[in-house]
Amino acid sequence: MAAHYKMKTNRAAAKRFHFTASGKIKRKKAGLRHFMRRRSVQAKRNLRNRAYVDKTNEKQIRALLPNG
Numbered sequence: 001m002a003a004h005y006k007m008k009t010n011r012a013a014a015k016r017f018h019f020t021a022s023g024k025i026k027r028k029k030a031g032l033r034h035f036m037r038r039r040s041v042q043a044k045r046n047l048r049n050r051a052y053v054d055k056t057n058e059k060q061i062r063a064l065l066p067n068g
Contacts, residue, residue, distance in 0.1 A: 007066035017053065017061055019068045025053040025061050 018026045029047045036044060053061055062068065 009067055010064035013061060013064035014068075017065065017068075019065075025058060025068075026050045027053050 016027065020026060027050065029049070029051050032044070032047045039047075
């Protein structure tokens with residue numbers, strides 16, 4: 001009997017990206033770790049919201065998350 005191998009999920013990517021019900025991929029925005037004093041309150045508030053992965057990168061992310 002031939003072995004059927006499962007695709008493994010990349011755990012680093014699984015912690016960083018999430019799928020929406022419509023199939024889009026959500027990600028966290030960069031720039032919220034340090035140098036926060038020089039940013040305005042509005043800029044920091046905007047960084048709290050999630051963003052969507054660009055279509056040019058979607059194929060690479062889906063390869064890392066086969067069961068997403």
